[in-house]
Amino acid sequence: MALEEIIATLRARGYRITLPRRQTLQILLRAHSHLTCEQVHQRLVAQGLDVDEATTYRTLQWLKENGIIAQTDLGLGADVYSLIDSPLHHHLVCLRCGRISEISDSLFEPIRRQVRERYHFEPRIEHWAIFGICAECQSNEKGKIEPGNHGESGE
């Protein structure tokens, strides 16, 4: 979906289109990846827009409520925000090394269908993180935190 198209939709819903809102949206459209609020804010400032970070939080919240972007916890401390555009994608996050990789949305289709059919629940699975251990860390430190294994220290 193009910028002006989204803008028009939001305007049609009765919202006011301000410069902070327009530019925030533009940044997310161009990003092609997820960004923290802080990162979005930094880019806004870099573009010469003297906007407050609280406003950026409010704008992101608003875009989320309007189904334009998704909010995700990737274990980075701060949540990330990303455009909901097709094709959807999700992430694998390694609990050991922190590496984040991308996975296809197709894996989630079965679970979406079953949740709809069996529970009559409409799932919003737009940008997810699956935590676990990546291939590399599996070979490096086999099942270090597996229950039943023998670890060594509290940290």
Add this chain to the structure above:
Amino acid sequence: MALEEIIATLRARGYRITLPRRQTLQILLRAHSHLTCEQVHQRLVAQGLDVDEATTYRTLQWLKENGIIAQTDLGLGADVYSLIDSPLHHHLVCLRCGRISEISDSLFEPIRRQVRERYHFEPRIEHWAIFGICAECQSNEKGKIEPGNHGESGE
């Protein structure tokens, strides 16, 4: 898994078994559901154990690192902690009314398998929340936040 069995495992890993640790574990074993750190702490105090909440956070962290419990964000503000015991279960959380319902782990088996096979990634899907709109809210306020629909206000 029984209390003493878990204790023995942890002791074998070289950890010290203190009263706060033993009783925290006991509370989680008896709970048969998820609890926030605050709730765990309250129960510890109610049992007459004058433990600090910071210690409770540390204990929960430790149990998590040792694969005994899972930590989940159910959208309640604070994360919840629950024993990893079979059969696993997960939750549907309604974004409208907040209702939380339980779903079977079997829905997740396909995605676990595919993540393992296709990405050689070992997923830790122990206690998840799927956010979305429950059946009741769907009929009450059809697709209020669907992209493409016409909502009304910022709040």
Add this chain to the structure above:
DNA sequence: CTACATGCAAATCCTTTGCATCCAC
């Protein structure tokens, strides 16, 4: 005994909020 766990209190840090001002419509 000695290192690890705890108590206490303060700090962190993401996120939200109150209120006066401003501006999109």
Add this chain to the structure above:
DNA sequence: GTGGATGCAAAGGATTTGCATGTAG
């Protein structure tokens, strides 16, 4: 003109941390 959006600054609240003390092994 008017109500919604923003700036500013401060609060909020879950979680973490530093350090002295206590205690499990």
